[in-house]
Amino acid sequence: MNNHKEAEKRRRERINSHLDHLRTLLPCNSKTDKASLLAKVVQRVKELKQQTSQITDLETVPSETDEITVLSTGTDYEAGGEGRLIFKASLCCEDRSDLIPDLIEILNSLHLKTLKAEMATLGGRTRNVLVVAADKEHSIESIHFLQNSLKSLLDRSTPTDRSKRRRGLDRRLMPLT
Amino acid sequence: MNNHKEAEKRRRERINSHLDHLRTLLPCNSKTDKASLLAKVVQRVKELKQQTSQITDLETVPSETDEITVLSTGTDYEAGGEGRLIFKASLCCEDRSDLIPDLIEILNSLHLKTLKAEMATLGGRTRNVLVVAADKEHSIESIHFLQNSLKSLLDRSTPTDRSKRRRGLDRRLMPLT
């Protein structure tokens, strides 16, 4: 049938049209394979999903044990650009709001861009969550330096008077750098 | 050539493999068309790019004229879920930090989740930028109500003593709801 022939042609055009559209959304020229293109698409979707969930879903309830976590979880590619590394730092300890200025100073000195900063206190304990972006070149050092800085910040911390403990969740954002 | 036949088969398998992978990343069953699937992928990539840039790129420098903007710019689909509407509210006016508690109260009453809240003051003027997510069902009403609330907040604002103007950029985040 002649109808069948053209129907199939329209189907191909439909699919290729979407593929061309995807080519414009990703860092790639118009001559990349279909397979390679789709591979990049898979990677990009994963990255973007991870990135948004990373910024959106923050665990803010303080735990009972002191902890510092700095984990790199996503890469922020801008079409054609070099890419920043996004990572999340969580600091959980006794409530010491006097440490905040030092924390800000650390972020400033590392040239980290704060995407989101959140602080929650509960029962005299506090959790700070920072989502920051670093230039890709110095990202590795930045992560380690940040981790060490947070560590020394905790060590400097003196035991808090437990009688000052309040109940109820007090949630607030911290100053940006 | 028999080699050609199998090479082409491998190519098809490679492409279809990526397509199957994409099916697992999107809200769709294993039986959706290639064309429809790719259409969804295009849409999803656009959404995610917009969503991250929306949270990341915030215009924080206060302008000289009072302004309120509430614009819906992205939809946050979670696989299988219903989807939240993400929108950005910008409020630029004279420096009135006493209005912040009211602002928080507004966000609370609307059951809006604050993804990012930032406040910058410069030369006695201030700009507040809120990135919030609303349940899809009530998103439209929430947007309008938020807009009206911000409007009345500005109207309630009394002219500030201009002698209190400071120079220099003081950037800080506001309390979360």
Added chain:
DNA sequence: GTTTACACGTGATCC
């Protein structure tokens, strides 16, 4: 019986 989507093999084209 018509439509729709898919896999297949083949010829063309480009390093």
Added chain:
DNA sequence: TGGATCACGTGTAAA
């Protein structure tokens, strides 16, 4: 001449 990719028309099976 090969190897890789693509568009094309056809056969087939499900809706």
